[in-house]
Amino acid sequence: MSAPGLPGREATPRPLGVAAIGYAFMGKAHSQAWRNVGAYFDVPAVEQRVLVGRDPESVAEAAARYGWAESATDWREVIARDDVDIVDICAPGWLHAEIAIAALEAGKHVLVEKPLSNTLAESEAMVAAAQDARARGVQSMVGFNYRRVPALAYARQLIADGRLGTVREVRASYLQDWLADSESPMTWRLRKETAGSGALGDIASHAIDQVQYLLGDTVAEASGRLHTFVGRRPGRDGLEDVTVDDAAWAILALSGGAIASVEASRVALGRKNSLRIEVYGSEGSLAFDLERLNELEFLDGTGPVQEQGFRRIVVTEPEHPYLEAWWPQGHVIGWEHTFTHQIRDFLLAIRDGNPPSPSLEDGLQVQRVLAAIEESAAAKSTTVQL
Numbered sequence: 001m002s003a004p005g006l007p008g009r010e011a012t013p014r015p016l017g018v019a020a021i022g023y024a025f026m027g028k029a030h031s032q033a034w035r036n037v038g039a040y041f042d043v044p045a046v047e048q049r050v051l052v053g054r055d056p057e058s059v060a061e062a063a064a065r066y067g068w069a070e071s072a073t074d075w076r077e078v079i080a081r082d083d084v085d086i087v088d089i090c091a092p093g094w095l096h097a098e099i100a101i102a103a104l105e106a107g108k109h110v111l112v113e114k115p116l117s118n119t120l121a122e123s124e125a126m127v128a129a130a131q132d133a134r135a136r137g138v139q140s141m142v143g144f145n146y147r148r149v150p151a152l153a154y155a156r157q158l159i160a161d162g163r164l165g166t167v168r169e170v171r172a173s174y175l176q177d178w179l180a181d182s183e184s185p186m187t188w189r190l191r192k193e194t195a196g197s198g199a200l201g202d203i204a205s206h207a208i209d210q211v212q213y214l215l216g217d218t219v220a221e222a223s224g225r226l227h228t229f230v231g232r233r234p235g236r237d238g239l240e241d242v243t244v245d246d247a248a249w250a251i252l253a254l255s256g257g258a259i260a261s262v263e264a265s266r267v268a269l270g271r272k273n274s275l276r277i278e279v280y281g282s283e284g285s286l287a288f289d290l291e292r293l294n295e296l297e298f299l300d301g302t303g304p305v306q307e308q309g310f311r312r313i314v315v316t317e318p319e320h321p322y323l324e325a326w327w328p329q330g331h332v333i334g335w336e337h338t339f340t341h342q343i344r345d346f347l348l349a350i351r352d353g354n355p356p357s358p359s360l361e362d363g364l365q366v367q368r369v370l371a372a373i374e375e376s377a378a379a380k381s382t383t384v385q386l
């Protein structure tokens with residue numbers, strides 16, 4: 001059998017076959033990216049072979065709508081197929097480890113949504129499987145898609161180029177309000193056994209990944225607090241206990257000396273999907289807001305003080321990361337483009353035989369920070385070393 005996408009092998013006549021598991025929120029977002037990535041970027045050809053869900057009729061309808069050739073209800077059968085080369089895991093966290101490990105062992109490249117898994121032990125097992133697979137030329141990546149917001153990728157470049165001098169402080173907050181109503185019903189996201197944690201794993205994970213990604217550094221110490229404001233919510237058979245946090249707070253110390261505050265909430269009334277990041281250095285500062293994702297605020301502290309002020313950079317120039325593929329300057333892009341960029345980078349890594357970033361090891365590192373915050377929260381916010 002040919003080995004599509006693997007470097008050093010004979011060129012294959014057929015495109016890389018993709019299977020996506022899960023067809024709701026992330027399944028829909030990823031489907032769009034698989035559909036359009038080849039139209040905008042020079043990447044290996046892909047075919048949307050099969051979309052997997054649980055309900056045969058609904059998944060068949062979604063497959064037809066989102067551009068998949070087929071649908072299926074058993075992910076084990078799908079990852080065993082010879083015409084599937086890539087498995088894209090868009091299912092909830094409790095399934096990530098089982099599916100990813102099986103797919104990697106079957107020799108399939110794996111893209112898995114964040115957070116990497118629900119427990120540290122599962123994440124460690126996933127990393128071991130990823131390392132074995134990597135030695136066989138099989139790649140894997142975790143879906144921290146905000147790394148692919150051009151303004152944030154550019155912010156990382158500015159920091160790496162030293163334009164901020166020594167980074168001292170980061171403020172990162174990720175606030176939503178879809179649980180602000182106490183009558184909002186139970187979902188898998190509100191049970192520890194299915195979600196692992198609440199706002200912490202769901203959205204603080206993105207903020208923590210950004211802190212580490214932007215600074216090119218890792219968290220060494222964490223102190224945290226978790227809180228559940230609405231302890232019981234309507235379930236199928238009456239009120240059910242919520243077993244995860246509604247909101248999370250953490251102070252993180254990075255190995256290089258910077259300190260970050262991270263705040264995440266799903267009950268911050270009025271905030272829909274507000275990821276804000278501020279980075280303060282000795283020579284410059286940056287500010288970003290996902291609700292204005294084409295913009296980056298930059299303060300250059302090296303000029304005359306009377307001329308200093310945050311300048312608004314419209315990050316839509318072809319010189320900015322990813323933007324050359326899209327529209328003329330000023331013709332803004334949106335949230336969904338981050339998934340196309342993510343798949344572009346994943347496909348190029350497969351083509352070139354380079355480990356993609358963020359790796360499953362990066363996902364595990366975020367998981368360690370989440371676990372440290374939970375440990376600290378359970379011990380009255382004492383500082384936990386990683």
Ligand SMILES: NC(=O)c1ccc[n+]([C@@H]2O[C@H](COP(=O)([O-])OP(=O)(O)OC[C@H]3O[C@@H](n4cnc5c(N)ncnc54)[C@H](O)[C@@H]3O)[C@@H](O)[C@H]2O)c1
Pocket residue numbers: 021022023024025026027052053054055073075090091092093095113114115143144145202
């Ligand atoms: N990167 C982001 O911005 C982002 C945003 C939202 C969610 N996520 C992550 O994506 C993942 C999925 O979240 P979501 O919001 O799409 O969830 P969702 O509830 O909208 O969808 C889950 C999907 O998984 C499918 N599924 C569940 N069990 C299955 C099984 N046994 N076999 C096959 N399919 C199964 C369901 O049918 C559904 O289609 C989670 O890890 C979540 O944290 C990431």
